[in-house]
Amino acid sequence: MTSETGPRAVSVPPLFTGDFTMRFSSTPRGARLARRLAAQWLDERGLPHGDTAHDELVLITAELAANAVRHGRVAGRDFRLRLAAGEGTVRVEVTDVRGERTPVPARDADGEAESGRGLLLVERLAARWGWAPRGDGPGKTVWAEYRLPGGRDL
Template identity: 60%
Template sequence: MTSNPPLPVRPLQPSGADQPRFPWHHFEMRFSSTPRGARLARRLAGERLDAWGIPYGSDTHDAVTLVVAELSANAVRHGHVPGRDFRLRLSAEGSALRVEVTDTRGERLPVQPPAAAPGAGPDVDEEGGRGLLLVSAMTDRWGWFPCADGPGKTVWAVVEVPPA
């Protein structure tokens, strides 16, 4: 098992109105494209968020770990190429937390979930298909871009952390 790299910390700006909430943090790791790899990505993301000052059980911690779980599960289920891993990147700077999950299957692209009618939820009889709907609901913005350094795509999501 790989040991956790030390947390890089950029000094905070001088105190003032525009002082960021978080110093700069970054975490990146590759995981096997298996359900076990997706679970490990979620658990390590949760530990890293806690180390960055976003405690277990907080709304932000729960939202970001849910997003990591959904995007990792999608990378395993829809972006799996035998013998290739997926990559998780987390970063925190200012008041924003960014999640990026990169897989190696570029031809299967994420689709923006349709806007549900007021009061209507996803079809509960449908198998799957709710992951990006959850990501859309739990984040301030999300999207994807093709990999510049090989096959695949990166799906990203940003959660803005409200002031304490």
């Protein structure tokens, strides 16, 4: 921008502010993009790359997005990622259109289960997690709440 006296500095807001919600294609590429944008959102909110909480939240996001692609995919339908921060907690929600495929962590003691290990990671890292029927159409929302160290807010 210029004015009569010359160029003027303009404050540019961060790319993401407040909650983050976006739809992604139900493909491995969509899951990868969801993970990368979650990492960027966390970094811009003051939780930098390399911080344990940052890395664990990105892992939770990656696992839930991968599950939406692998188990919740319907051709031509997207999944939705929502990130919200408040009161020392970050909530990760992933919504897909397959309501009949509910998430169950693998509990196979011998490690022979072919799927479900990602949910064990989510269960281990998150303070709470669960799922609910989607409120605005067919499907479900799988969510995880992560408590930030020291109860800090983003």
